[in-house]
Amino acid sequence: MKHQPIKRAVVESAPAALRQMRLVATGLLVAMAVLFLGSRALIGAYPRDTLFWGFVRAFAEAAMVGGLADWFAVTALFRHPLGIPIPHTAIVPNNKERIGDTLAQFLRTYFLVPAVIVKRMRRLDVAGAIAHWLTDPPEGAGGRFRQGASRLVAQALEGLDPARMGGMVKGAIGARLRETEAAPLAGQLLAAAIREERHQPLIDGALRWAASALAENEGLIRRMVHDRAGSILRWTGLDETVANKLIDGLDKLLGEMVDDRAHPVRLRAEKSLDRIVWNLQHDPALRARVEAAKEELIANPAVQRWLEGLWEAARAGLLRIARDPERAMAGPLGQVLRQLGETLRNEPALARRINRFTRRAVVGIAADYGDGIVRLVSETVRGWDTRTISARLENQVGRDLQYIRVNGTVVGGLVGLVIHAVDLALA
Incomplete structure (x- = not known):
């Protein structure tokens, strides 16, 4: 044995x-x-x-x-x-058990008290410290901290099960998409775009695309007119004239609608957009059709594979940053972080909100998890x-x-x- x-x-x-x-x-x-x-x-x-x-x-x-x-x-x-x-x-x-219990109770009585934490947190300028570190990090300590934090993040990311995390991310995003009703959201976005006239370039683009499609399919239109015209029109060659007139008229109409935003046909199209906006937000039948289309889209295997790959793509990007933090800080990410530090330094109102949020978060942690922290300290000492x-x-x-x-x-x-x-x- x-x-x-x-x-x-x-x-x-x-x-x-x-x-x-x-x-x-x-x-x-x-x-x-x-x-x-x-x-x-x-x-x-x-x-x-x-x-x-x-x-x-x-x-x-x-x-x-x-x-x-x-x-x-x-x-x-x-x-x-x-x-x-x-x-x-x-x-x-x-007396290690009594020492552990006494130490834990001392922490609970004199440190993990909301009033004490609030008093001490008021002296801390968390936002100022973050701003200083982001804009002018200490070369020695900042570099060591960044390297240590990067190694920790990289090890944590590498230790996560990609398949399980991918499934969790897919499930979370899918559930969130299913909970969000798409039709009213689309209607609100379209209404905001119309108010700010951001839909006009879209209409211009659609009209130009239609004009291009018309030019590319002239032969098809001519064949359709020829096939549907009577024998007399074909014998006299009037079918060709009709096709030319039709193509020229459509091309002229599309060009006028692009050049003139007050064109009657274009205005009627915009009124149709207004009606679509209203229906997306208030018409139960249209909302139900949009929801059904959304469910079909989410259930599509290609979309499911894309959702599963979101975590792996995000993990790969985070790993690249964690393995080479200096390069990341020297690139666009570093520029964004430095701008964030400048904003914190120059916006007292934002700094106050961050300090208040941090203070409330720490107090909340102490209030909600203080007993757990005390128990952890006591059990850790007992286990030594x-x-x-x-x-x-x-x-x-x-x-x-x-x-x-x-x-x-x-x-x-x-x-x-x-x-x-x-x-x-x-x-």
Whole structure:
């Protein structure tokens, strides 16, 4: 039977600054021990200097006591001193659940409170910071941030399942298209175009296309007239005359409609457009026909394949930007972002709206997800291995705790001097 390897907690190594301060504190304690032994020996060797060496011994002796006491206190926070399971030692690993709960409750009580967040967010100019970064990003920090963010985005995009995401995007867009009634929207767009006379170039284009189609199909028109004319007209050649008159008349009519926007036929065509606009918005029968055509279009296999390819096309474009952010920032995208930064910088009203939106968003997140954040912190700390949490906390505050050992050694020595002086005075 194959045994699974035992997973061991990975203990983080102590930072160099912590190791250095630990050596300093321990070295000072050893120095005090050497000084104590040396001064004790020198008192008997030099009787005339007994008073001086007495003070030195008192200082070294009290310094050792203070240093050892603080060493015990600092060590007891994270482990059992000398491996001996003395009661009330290894405080952090033995109370990690309570530490996690207390830390989480502290965050909930003093940080994740809407009133506190609002007060602190009012001091932040998020829009100003965004504007400054977009228009004048710091070369070092901005570049590192951009590269790191780009790698993160690229990894996230590459990790997404293209087939599943394509299906989700297709489903979302298809559902949105089905929910949107096309006829009233088309009517509103056409009405806005007519109000601003943006339909006139379209009518001009349609008329020119009709004139071109007429010129290209003169032969077809002549054959149609010839086939439908009576034998007398064909025998006399009047069918050719009729065809010429018809073609010339249509060509002249189309040319006049292009040149004269007040032409009666063109005006009647525009009235027909007005009627179409009204029907698109108010005629149930036409709206139903447009909806049926829209459903058929959405269900068309070619359209479905196009919808499925939208995500892949978007993903490929985003990946190109993420893999080469400097090139993207130097191109049209960078120009757009810089213009956005300039707009934020020069439009105080827009900046205020962005800051207000950010403030409300953060407050909303704290209000809606504050309990979840607290629970996450508590469960994360509870899930840590005891050695892991001890190592992480010690790495963060251990250097300051080593200063406590140094201070305890020095202060203990000074207290020893005072006590020895008082003892001599009372003797």
